[in-house]
Amino acid sequence: MKHTLSLLLLLATTLAASAKLNVIATTADFGSLAKEIGGDKIDLTILAKPTEDAHFVDAKPSFIVKLSKADAIVEGGAELELGWLPPLMDGSRNSKIENGKPGHIACAEGISLLEVPSTLDRSKGDIHAAGNPHFMTDPANARIVAAHLAKAFSQLDPKSATTFQANLAAFQTHLDAKIIDWKKQLAPYKGRTVVSYHNSWPYFARAFDLRMDLYLEPKPGIPPSPAHLVEVITKMKEQNANVIIVEPYLNRKTAESIANRTGAAVLDFPGFPWAPKTGDGSYIEWMDYLVNTLARGFEIKH
Amino acid sequence: MLRKLTIFIILGLTVHLNAQETVNLESLKKQLQEMQRVQDAQKAQIDQLTQQLQKLSASPSTSTPAPAKTAEQVKLEKELTVELAAASPEPETKSITSDSLKAKAWSPSDPIPVMRSGSAYMNIxxxxxxxxxxxxxxxxxxxxxxxxxxxxxxxxxxxxxxxxxxxxxxxxxxxxxxxxxxxxxxxxxxxxxxxxxxxxxxxxxxxxxxxxxxxxxxxxxxxxxxxxxxxxxxxxxxxxxxxxxxxxxxxxxxxxxxxxxxxxxxxxxxxxxxxxxxxxxxxxxxxxxxxxxxxxxxxxxxxxxxxxxxxxxxxxxxxxxxxxxxxxxxxxxxxxxxxxxxxxxxxxxxxxxxxxxxxxxxxxxxxxxxxxxxxxxxxxxxxxxxxxxxxxxxxxxxxxxxxxxxxxxxxxxxxxxxxxxxxxxxxxxxxxxxxxxxxxxxxxxxxxxxxxxxxxxxxxxxxxxxxxxxxxxxxxxxxxxxxxxxxxxxx
Missing domain, CATH: 2.40.160.10 (Porin)
Structure with missing residues (x-):
């Protein structure tokens, strides 16, 4: 009797589990939005760790297994995952998530990408042919992606469409209110220069009227050279820049040595939803963290 | 010839603008459209006239040269450019409505959102x-x-x-x-x-x-x-x-x-x-x-x-x-x-x-x-x-x-x-x-x-x-x- 009951229970949970959409997101920014929209109607797996350099994720065979069972893959579609997603997709043998199928959700669709190169020339560094792929750092883009996800999830699971739409509405309302707060919070620093290690933040700069055209890397993917850093220091002094932002996977030491010479503050700036204490966080928590950190950073006096 | 005409039109428009008490975006847009229309019409006329001229005579130097741009014209042109740029559809961030949060419509100055990797049939x-x-x-x-x-x-x-x-x-x-x-x-x-x-x-x-x-x-x-x-x-x-x-x-x-x-x-x-x-x-x-x-x-x-x-x-x-x-x-x-x-x-x-x-x-x-x-x-x-x-x-x-x-x-x-x-x-x-x-x-x-x-x-x-x-x-x-x-x- 006991056995039968537990067996039934197991069966029921298995059925319940299989009724949910199995969604895989490549990175935590898309993952956090998928969670907002999908809620308890989806099972979510995020492949890249939020602290990981999303350009250089290992195409681990365990990811192939995850993708083979997926109903949907949520990816950027702007070549950020170019170095590791294609072999995983090939290996997954899952026609549901193939390019062009409803289960293949490319978040860059409908987004105006910045910095689309007019010519492809690697002497300019490792540039992304489709444009800068770090578009989720602008909350206005997150709004578009959330709507895209709600639409795609509804197509995959029409029965839960109302839930997805309700989740979308709730998320967008929350996000809109937060955007006003964030913009207010950063309004006093309009036009200020923020130095970054890699050119991952043009969308963030646009969203909050910041100037972010100084990078520690001389060219994307090319490590900082002293000659270039001298130039950065000179420009930082000219532009009165006092913050340098660094993603958790990048070399903080380089940023610190520049900070020592310019009196700037080095700020930890995760490129994906990630709360330094708890490990993972929602999109809004992440953006809160970025905005607060930056606002505090501007006020640091040396 | 065409450029000179445009300068005249811009000049005229500027004078007109200066006469106005308030310059608002809508009228500016309308004026631009009007300008475009006039310019197109004039272009057609010019083309027609050029053809006639070519038929009538082989000598190209029949048209009188337009006067060179004065310093004032250049200044006005710059001012207008700035005004037009300032009047672009991005609203101030003070009052954010949900509409303004949505993606703005694509304009020719934006990058074209095309997936470049998909534009080639193969990697080479x-x-x-x-x-x-x-x-x-x-x-x-x-x-x-x-x-x-x-x-x-x-x-x-x-x-x-x-x-x-x-x-x-x-x-x-x-x-x-x-x-x-x-x-x-x-x-x-x-x-x-x-x-x-x-x-x-x-x-x-x-x-x-x-x-x-x-x-x-x-x-x-x-x-x-x-x-x-x-x-x-x-x-x-x-x-x-x-x-x-x-x-x-x-x-x-x-x-x-x-x-x-x-x-x-x-x-x-x-x-x-x-x-x-x-x-x-x-x-x-x-x-x-x-x-x-x-x-x-x-x-x-x-x-x-x-x-x-x-x-x-x-x-x-x-x-x-x-x-x-x-x-x-x-x-x-x-x-x-x-x-x-x-x-x-x-x-x-x-x-x-x-x-x-x-x-x-x-x-x-x-x-x-x-x-x-x-x-x-x-x-x-x-x-x-x-x-x-x-x-x-x-x-x-x-x-x-x-x-x-x-x-x-x-x-x-x-x-x-x-x-x-x-x-x-x-x-x-x-x-x-x-x-x-x-x-x-x-x-x-x-x-x-x-x-x-x-x-x-x-x-x-x-x-x-x-x-x-x-x-x-x-x-x-x-x-x-x-x-x-x-x-x-x-x-």
């Missing part, structure tokens, strides 16, 4: 490996460097320049081609169709089919192209089991992703099995001084396909586990079974086991630091037939060997490594001149620097000890460059 890349170095052995290709794409001589050489093409054929297949050009030791260009195959994308039940010319899925090293290697040369045991080129041939391969919670892939390759790229199988071997083709000392005969037993069957099973978020392990077992050309019933079997381990922290920068460890062992039984004229009886020639290599990416762009190898075999009717046999070991430290993902500079030292040659020291420097778009590699 060219990759060249240029070697230079020195060995204490005068002719390293005779005993030491037995792989076809290894650096094989003192001085400079270019043993591998490949053109790789890949892309989706249609909704059902992906295609891949690898065309290798190489310069032989007399600097003559040779070309080989290393790989050319299609792979299915839509088979159900976790199945995948491959067909064409391809590297057999045997172990880890065999299926890799030279530019993926962690060292400048191929392992000793690989060249002993599969010859200078690795095991690759025309055929088909079915693989299955088992529905298990951890990665397990079963693969069965069926290869035609004839020719030099199937070294230990239906391979006639090299011609001796009399022009008789021999393999393992025996005269070979041209064995045509008599049944499926003459094909090569290559089964493989591999599994992978994530020990933690930072550590992944892949293990595999492979086999290759087929006939050889030394006798009517002579068979060859190759067995292999491989292990790959990788550690990489979650906050690795550009994939660094990392530690990887790869080990592969192989065993070959070559059932040699009888050759009475050569005085050789039927016997089993057994070879075995192992290599183990550890790589440490100690900082971005820098990888150091060490490889140790051992290979040996039974005595059999052993010919000491056969460079592919005899006890041998080799130790190879390596240092690789990647200026970018698309180039590398590699320095490797080999200490070679062999039963049938003097100890040898070699040093090789390799430069790689890659042009174009190259498909990503497997783990």
């Amino acid at each position: 890349s060219f990759d060249a490996l240029i070697d230079t170095g020195w060995s204490t052995a005068p002719q390293p290709d005779m005993q030491l460097q037995l792989g076809d794409h290894d650096p094989q001589k003192r001085g400079f050489s270019l043993r591998n320049a490949e053109i790789a093409l890949d892309g989706a054929v249609d909704p059902y297949f992906k295609g891949f081609a690898n065309i290798v050009l190489k310069l032989d030791n007399d600097n003559q260009t040779t070309i080989e169709l290393e790989e050319a195959y299609v792979q299915s994308t839509t088979l159900p039940l976790g199945l995948q089919l491959k067909a064409g010319q391809f590297f057999a899925a045997f172990g880890r090293q065999n299926a890799q192209h030279p530019h993926q290697w962690a060292f400048v040369d191929s392992p000793i045991i690989s060249t002993r089991a599969f010859g200078p080129d690795g095991l690759r041939n025309v055929g088909t391969q079915l693989s299955w992703l088992a529905p298990l919670p951890f990665f397990t892939e079963l693969t069965l390759g069926i290869l035609d099995g004839q020719g030099g790229t199937t070294h230990s199988f239906r391979n006639r071997g090299d011609a001796d001084v009399l022009g008789v083709q021999r393999f393992a000392g025996r005269t070979t005969f041209d064995r045509h396909l008599e049944g499926i037993q003459d094909l090569i069957f290559v089964p493989r099973i591999s599994s992978s586990f994530d020990i933690s978020d930072r550590q992944t392990i892949v293990v595999g077992v492979s086999g290759a079974f087929g006939s050889n050309d030394t006798g009517p019933h002579s068979r060859t079997e190759v067995y292999g086991a491989d292990l790959y381990y990788k550690w990489k922290p979650e906050n690795a920068m550009e994939g660094f630091p990392f530690v990887s460890w790869q080990t592969e062992g192989m065993y070959r039984r070559f059932g040699a037939g009888e050759d009475v004229t050569a005085g050789l009886g039927a016997e089993n020639i057994r070879d075995y060997g192992v290599y183990s290599q550890i790589l440490y990416g100690f900082k971005p762009r820098w990888v150091s490594g060490l490889r140790a190898e051992y290979a040996s075999g039974n005595k059999a009717s052993f010919d000491p001149n056969d460079p592919f046999r005899g006890e041998r070991y080799r130790v190879s430290p390596v240092l690789t620097f990647f200026p970018s993902e698309f180039s590398k500079l590699r320095l490797q030292y080999n200490y070679d000890h062999g039963q049938y040659f003097e100890d040898a020291h070699s040093i090789w420097l390799q430069l790689e460059f890659l042009l174009g778009a190259h498909g990503a590699h497997k783990f």
Whole structure:
């Protein structure tokens, strides 16, 4: 009797589990939005760790297994995952998530990408042919992606469409209110220069009227050279820049040595939803963290 | 002429604007549209007049020159440009409505949101490996460097320049081609169709089919192209089991992703099995001084396909586990079974086991630091037939060997490594001149620097000890460059 009951229970949970959409997101920014929209109607797996350099994720065979069972893959579609997603997709043998199928959700669709190169020339560094792929750092883009996800999830699971739409509405309302707060919070620093290690933040700069055209890397993917850093220091002094932002996977030491010479503050700036204490966080928590950190950073006096 | 007219119009518009008490966006837009319309109309008129003029007279200097721009005009033009730019549809951030949060409509100044990667039908890349170095052995290709794409001589050489093409054929297949050009030791260009195959994308039940010319899925090293290697040369045991080129041939391969919670892939390759790229199988071997083709000392005969037993069957099973978020392990077992050309019933079997381990922290920068460890062992039984004229009886020639290599990416762009190898075999009717046999070991430290993902500079030292040659020291420097778009590699 006991056995039968537990067996039934197991069966029921298995059925319940299989009724949910199995969604895989490549990175935590898309993952956090998928969670907002999908809620308890989806099972979510995020492949890249939020602290990981999303350009250089290992195409681990365990990811192939995850993708083979997926109903949907949520990816950027702007070549950020170019170095590791294609072999995983090939290996997954899952026609549901193939390019062009409803289960293949490319978040860059409908987004105006910045910095689309007019010519492809690697002497300019490792540039992304489709444009800068770090578009989720602008909350206005997150709004578009959330709507895209709600639409795609509804197509995959029409029965839960109302839930997805309700989740979308709730998320967008929350996000809109937060955007006003964030913009207010950063309004006093309009036009200020923020130095970054890699050119991952043009969308963030646009969203909050910041100037972010100084990078520690001389060219994307090319490590900082002293000659270039001298130039950065000179420009930082000219532009009165006092913050340098660094993603958790990048070399903080380089940023610190520049900070020592310019009196700037080095700020930890995760490129994906990630709360330094708890490990993972929602999109809004992440953006809160970025905005607060930056606002505090501007006020640091040396 | 047209430009001058436009300036007049802008001037007129400015005067008009100045007359207005308030300049608002809507009227400005309307004026712009009006301006455009007027300009278009005038352009049409000008075209008409120009045509008439051309008909009437050949002399072009009938129109009076327009007056040059005054300083005031230039100033006004600038002011207007600024005003127009300021009036762009981006509202101030003070009052944000949900509408203003939505994506603004595309305007010609925005980048075109087209997925560039999707605009080409295939990835095309060219990759060249240029070697230079020195060995204490005068002719390293005779005993030491037995792989076809290894650096094989003192001085400079270019043993591998490949053109790789890949892309989706249609909704059902992906295609891949690898065309290798190489310069032989007399600097003559040779070309080989290393790989050319299609792979299915839509088979159900976790199945995948491959067909064409391809590297057999045997172990880890065999299926890799030279530019993926962690060292400048191929392992000793690989060249002993599969010859200078690795095991690759025309055929088909079915693989299955088992529905298990951890990665397990079963693969069965069926290869035609004839020719030099199937070294230990239906391979006639090299011609001796009399022009008789021999393999393992025996005269070979041209064995045509008599049944499926003459094909090569290559089964493989591999599994992978994530020990933690930072550590992944892949293990595999492979086999290759087929006939050889030394006798009517002579068979060859190759067995292999491989292990790959990788550690990489979650906050690795550009994939660094990392530690990887790869080990592969192989065993070959070559059932040699009888050759009475050569005085050789039927016997089993057994070879075995192992290599183990550890790589440490100690900082971005820098990888150091060490490889140790051992290979040996039974005595059999052993010919000491056969460079592919005899006890041998080799130790190879390596240092690789990647200026970018698309180039590398590699320095490797080999200490070679062999039963049938003097100890040898070699040093090789390799430069790689890659042009174009190259498909990503497997783990």
